[in-house]
Amino acid sequence: xxxxxxxxxxxxxxxxxxxxxxxxxxxxxxxxxxxxxxxAGRILGGSRNSPVRIDVFSxxxxxxxxxxxxxxxxxxxxxxxxxxxxxxxxHEYPVAGHKLGLAAARYVEAAHRLGLPRLLAVMxxxxxxxxxxxxxxxxxxxxxxxxxxxxxxxxxxxxxxPRIGAELNRHIQYALQQKxxxxxxxxxxxxxxxxxxxxxxxxxxxxxxxxxxxx
Amino acid sequence: MAxxxxxxxxxxxxxxxxxxxxxxxxxxxxxxxxxxxxxxxxPETWIWPIALYFPWLEAALGIGLLAGWKLRHAxxxxxxxxxxxxxxxxxxxxxxxQANCGCLSFDDPISPATIARDSLLLIPALYLLLEDRLKxxxxxxxxxxxxxx
Numbered sequence: 118x119x120x121x122x123x124x125x126x127x128x129x130x131x132x133x134x135x136x137x138x139x140x141x142x143x144x145x146x147x148x149x150x151x152x153x154x155x156x157a158g159r160i161l162g163g164s165r166n167s168p169v170r171i172d173v174f175s176x177x178x179x180x181x182x183x184x185x186x187x188x189x190x191x192x193x194x195x196x197x198x199x200x201x202x203x204x205x206x207x208h209e210y211p212v213a214g215h216k217l218g219l220a221a222a223r224y225v226e227a228a229h230r231l232g233l234p235r236l237l238a239v240m241x242x243x244x245x246x247x248x249x250x251x252x253x254x255x256x257x258x259x260x261x262x263x264x265x266x267x268x269x270x271x272x273x274x275x276x277x278x279p280r281i282g283a284e285l286n287r288h289i290q291y292a293l294q295q296k297x298x299x300x301x302x303x304x305x306x307x308x309x310x311x312x313x314x315x316x317x318x319x320x321x322x323x324x325x326x327x328x329x330x331x332x
Numbered sequence: 333m334a335x336x337x338x339x340x341x342x343x344x345x346x347x348x349x350x351x352x353x354x355x356x357x358x359x360x361x362x363x364x365x366x367x368x369x370x371x372x373x374x375p376e377t378w379i380w381p382i383a384l385y386f387p388w389l390e391a392a393l394g395i396g397l398l399a400g401w402k403l404r405h406a407x408x409x410x411x412x413x414x415x416x417x418x419x420x421x422x423x424x425x426x427x428x429x430q431a432n433c434g435c436l437s438f439d440d441p442i443s444p445a446t447i448a449r450d451s452l453l454l455i456p457a458l459y460l461l462l463e464d465r466l467k468x469x470x471x472x473x474x475x476x477x478x479x480x481x
Contacts, residue, residue, distance in 0.1 A: 298439075305362065312360055312361075312362050312363065313363070314360075314362045314363045314365075314366050315363065315366065315432070315438065315439070316363075316366035316367070316369070316370060316432060317366060317369055317370075318362055318365050318366045318369060319365075319369055319376040319379060320376075321376050321377050321379070321380060322362070322365045322369070322376070322379050322380045322383070323362075325380040325384075326361070326362055326365075326380075
């Protein structure tokens with residue numbers, strides 16, 4: 118009986134292997150043509166299928182990044198991303214020496230885990246108060262006022278997660294891979310074309326440009 | 333012979349620079365918009381039309397200088413444009429604004445070097461504009477009346 122049982126087991130093993138082995142080989146063969154892991158970055162609006170895609174590389178302690186987010190990216194999110202016309206992907210790239218910029222990026226990465234509305238609220242608050250926290254160093258106050266106290270407590274817990282630092286590192290590595298040299302830099306892609314822009318571009322200009330591709 | 337060499341050197345230098353300058357701006361309208369915005373001299377609504385049409389003017393000027401069509405007019409326009417750029421760069425630099433020149437590349441911050449470069453380019457433009465008068469005055473002949481220019 119014991120012998121019979123082991124024979125069945127061996128048979129079923131070979132049967133399974135007959136199915137599993139080709140499947141495994143197929144997966145291995147397909148691996149190189151499957152898309153690589155998505156690059157680092159947070160989608161602030163739109164989707165990867167939007168006709169226009171903007172990848173923003175930014176630092177919370179940089180004044181031009183503040184202008185770009187508050188005056189250009191925010192209206193784009195409201196006007197175009199809500200209708201899935203423009204996909205905005207944000208990449209953290211704190212400039213070396215901007216210690217508070219890095220700290221702000223950590224808060225924002227943690228806020229990302231609380232959902233998009235919280236993320237956007239924290240980004241806005243941090244950028245709006247940039248001059249104040251850059252002077253006083255009190256970044257926490259700007260983050261705290263962007264959400265209810267219960268969420269802020271959760272955010273502080275999330276901040277302890279070592280994966281926050283790892284994710285930020287992924288952002289920075291991706292920026293280095295893209296040879297980003299200054300902030301803000303954004304790469305805009307539409308209709309198979311791509312343009313890399315260093316610096317602040319006002320919303321009326323972006324509106325004209327996006328209008329070429331999107332109604 | 334020396335005059336001809338000088339004449340062609342000035343035309344090729346200026347023409348090629350204007351053509352190249354126009355080309356890079358036509359190819360990167362948003363990057364040029366960012367450069368124009370950096371000067372903080374024009375309202376935001378003007379930036380896109382400037383970014384869209386101004387590079388074509390530069391390219392046309394470059395072609396005009398290289399082809400020699402209405403050469404003196406092209407040289408006059410180039411001189412005026414270079415003078416305008418030099419004043420604009422000087423004013424922006426003296427205001428302490430850290431802007432990108434956006435002249436011949438987009439990673440060229442405004443500095444005394446960029447101001448000097450634009451000022452020096454005025455020399456070939458002025459030479460092409462005043463070439464006949466200069467030759468005549470050096471030859472000792474009276475310069476032609478302005479209407480004949």
